[in-house]
Amino acid sequence: MTLQRIAIDPAMVRGAVELEATGRGLLPHRLPRWARRQIPDRFMVQTSAESTGVRLALRTAADVIELDVQARRIAADAETPFPPSTYELTEAGAVAAVATAVAGSRFVFTFERPEGEIVPGPDATVRFTGLANGAERDLELWLPYHDAVELLELRADAPVAAQPDTGALRWVHHGSSISHGYRAETTTGTWPAVAALRAGVHLTNLAFSGNAMLDPFTARTIRDTPADLITLKTGINLVNGDVMRVRAFRPAVDGFLDTIREGHPETPIVLVSPIWCEPVETKAGPTVQDPDRAEEWSVAGGTEADVRAGKLSLQVIRAEIAAIVDRRQDDDHRLHHLDGLTLYSGIDAAASPLPDNLHPGPDVQRLIGERFAERVLTEFTPELQRSST
Structure with missing residues (x-):
């Protein structure tokens, strides 16, 4: 043939x-x-x-x-x-x-x-x-x-x-290796693809494994990318690399959002806090390999005392993100907050643990995608369709 x-x-x-x-x-x-x-x-x-x-x-x-x-x-x-x-x-x-x-x-x-x-x-x-x-x-x-x-x-x-353009809603997402898909079996099994296919939206996945660091060039890229909905999942890589303290985190998030708003003044933005990750829930990073295990297994390299001194844990990041969104909503009614624990919590972890104590396996990737489609994409789709008519 x-x-x-x-x-x-x-x-x-x-x-x-x-x-x-x-x-x-x-x-x-x-x-x-x-x-x-x-x-x-x-x-x-x-x-x-x-x-x-x-x-x-x-x-x-x-x-x-x-x-x-x-x-x-x-x-x-x-x-x-x-x-x-x-x-x-x-x-x-x-x-x-x-x-x-x-x-x-x-x-x-x-x-x-x-x-x-x-x-x-x-x-x-x-x-x-x-x-x-x-x-x-x-x-x-x-x-x-x-x-x-x-x-x-x-x-x-x-x-x-x-394919001709059907007018499907354009969703731009930024995140870490969890959003990139690390440990998923296939691309359509990565949680953003699961969510996009379920909701029938056009996905642009700007997740970079190990590099959801609030980089200004990433914010400018999102600013310049056509989008009907923008979601930003941030936190775990900042702890992984121990790259920020609270003092730097607050203005970095504000600056990231300000840059995106330059190109998307009215586009809905959802700021998503981290999913459950036991090693750094209350302890500071960096995350490191457990020396007592031959297989990949992440543990906290910092302590709760480090957090009290100003370093970041996931609990601190969740509280800061909620406060930042609450403060900014006075002037930005299209900025929203989603608690990452509604996508994957400690209760979920007991039933479906992370295979390396850090990254979701295929089952949890699918779970997160299904929940995200239900709690974010389907919620915003009617609003976006109304605003486009």
Whole structure:
């Protein structure tokens, strides 16, 4: 069977803020070029390049679709083989087909050796078959959340076009590795994708593993990104890295919000506090590896005395976020607060513990996504639809 080559129309790509023409294809970015030049460390170079939430929105009657990619994945060394990465096709919010391909390139990085060497490798082909049902279908091809993916060539056995804009609500989210999807099984299993597919909204996921740090360049990126709803989930990375005290946290949150408001004066913004994480509920960071465990297991590197001296714990951050939103709502009626414990609490942790004492496993990723869709997306959708008419 001969497949026809399909030009990858930039209009097909959803969930990216910038597309780079590489000479071989298109490279989606979740930060614009000027912001990428301000990234302060090599770990964020890779995590911000990863494709969480990025997808191709296609309309086609094809039975077979192939996509050539050049994919890069983080690794602790240059030799250990990668497991296959999962690519998914969704239709009407449900997974319709799955294919796999192994990332050919790697970003060799550990926190003990943080140079971040790129080791180039071969391209790969993702192939979906058995798709036809006799009529055109609207499909979204989701890229793996843990890979940086360059789109090289698209082929199919029938014409493929970009899906027309349906007017679905544009949701921009910023968060940490929890929102990025770390420990989820697939991209559609990351909680923002679960929520977006459930609510039928267009997601742009600006979550950067380890790097929800209230960075000014992230605020400016959100400011410049079209959005009908903006949600900001902040706190855990500030404790992870022990990067702030209360004195710095308060104006940093205000400044982050002020910058976003420059481009979105009337857009609803929901500030979300951290979900439950036992090690740093009452103790300060940083979070560190438990030396008594061989497997990954996070514990607090600080103490409750450090918190009394002005450092951050999750309980402190939740109280500060609630106070900041309460204060600002006098002048900003479209700013809202969501307590992260309504998404995942200590009671939830007793039933579904975090597998490394820090990150949600696949079951909790789905739980958070379902709750977020119900408590945020479906709540704001009618308001946003009214404001757009």
